[in-house]
Amino acid sequence: KEQKVVEVSDPKNDKGWDIAFHLTDFKTNGGASTAWGALGAAAKTDVETLSASAKFDGVTWVADETGVGIIKKMQTEPDKSEPKNLCLSDKVIQFNMTSMPPAVEKSGKVWLVKDAQGKVVALKVKSCEYEGVSGSRKLILNFEYVYLAEGSVTNESNAGPSTPSEPKKELKVVSGEINVLKWDAWTYFSFKEQKVVEVSDPKNNKGWDIAFHLTDFKTNGGASTACGAKGAAAVTNTEELKANATFDGAEWVTDVTGVGIRKSMMGAVDKDEPKNLSLSDKIIKFNMGSMPPAIERSAKVWLVKDAEGKVVAFRAVSCDYAGAAGSRQMVLKFEYIYLED
Structure with a gap:
């Protein structure tokens, strides 16, 4: 909605963000990534053209979950408490580990993403390429998206909760x-x-x-x-x-x-x-x-x-x-x- 990167200190309790990026991992503001009912989720399509008037029938929404984890440092074990979206992660972009730095492979498909309010965006990656040299290298993801009209998605189903139940409070000593x-x-x-x-x-x-x-x-x-x-x-x-x-x-x-x-x-x-x-x-x-x-x-x-x-x-x-x-x-x-x- 804001069309920009936003600063977020407490993502699970903030409805002001819709999608988050970390290497080839993605998360939406829903499922295990929210503690107060944000409605984020994602779904795969077979379409490669981005259009505000597109119609999608029979999509399966996937909410964020924990237990798979993300790599926070090279050669370390995944942080399995960190939520991510398995519909998007390692699917929109992925690493090919046969070279170093790993080659980046990009999907040409359109992905549907629900924002924190549950409104549907169609998102597509245009490119993902390295910039700079070792030590200051960046991985630049170039993407585009468009909000879809209401009623553009029909016959939906859920692989995870599209309206998440109240999650368990994190228990600490x-x-x-x-x-x-x-x-x-x-x-x-x-x-x-x-x-x-x-x-x-x-x-x-x-x-x-x-x-x-x-x-x-x-x-x-x-x-x-x-x-x-x-x-x-x-x-x-x-x-x-x-x-x-x-x-x-x-x-x-x-x-x-x-x-x-x-x-x-x-x-x-x-x-x-x-x-x-x-x-x-x-x-x-x-x-x-x-x-x-x-x-x-x-x-x-x-x-x-x-x-x-x-x-x-x-x-x-x-x-x-x-x-x-x-x-x-x-x-x-x-x-x-x-x-x-």
Whole structure:
């Protein structure tokens, strides 16, 4: 539409581009290349003449997909997380590797491309040739295109989604660090917000997911909620944190009262205070053979349901004292990742 190259910083969330070029790879703004419903796709034709009045019957639209990958450096493995369009890539132009630099072969066919809004363009490559010498060489693609009138394409079918469903959010490991050496207070953390959150009424607040107090933990569920939050926890036998891990037969434990926590070194146990017995004194615990007590840490992964019931895999990375007596902290470093549905 703009008839020019556009600067794009976040292509999956930008409808301002329609086609992208990378060596012999192409992508459209659709399928796996969009995160918010852009309608890009491509289709092959048997026509070699570009005409705004052309009619195309029975075309098959192909949306972008991942899993094949692109080469980002010579002699390296493809980046399989990078989407591209398999109708266009290595079809519009391709390398013949019998010479170096590789000879460029060009298709004389017309290709149909849906822009981000779903309007159809007919595109044809006029030439693709090297310019310059080794070290500053360019590969210049000369192309032309025309928007087709509505109704020019009939009896369409899809090899991939022409109107893509909401893609999965990319799942990443998140790291956190908290001073848990606070006798008289819990520290509340939101997995979704990736930060400590201020909570004045924890039982009536769904904005937190896990809370820390020395070697005690609570989730936003069971006896810790009065507003229907769905927190719980389960131990696993794995030590590896992966978004696509699967766990069979997890035994979910919700928070309970009656066991209690200490709010001062020599104080009585507050048995009205809820905590989660799958997590408390399991992820980290004190060895009372020394003073201050030595801290022992489990390397296992725990499953934790957030307040909405979505599952996080959680692991303590380290737990160490910092500072001198009187201002000592107990720093818990942890990492977590949301699991795939």
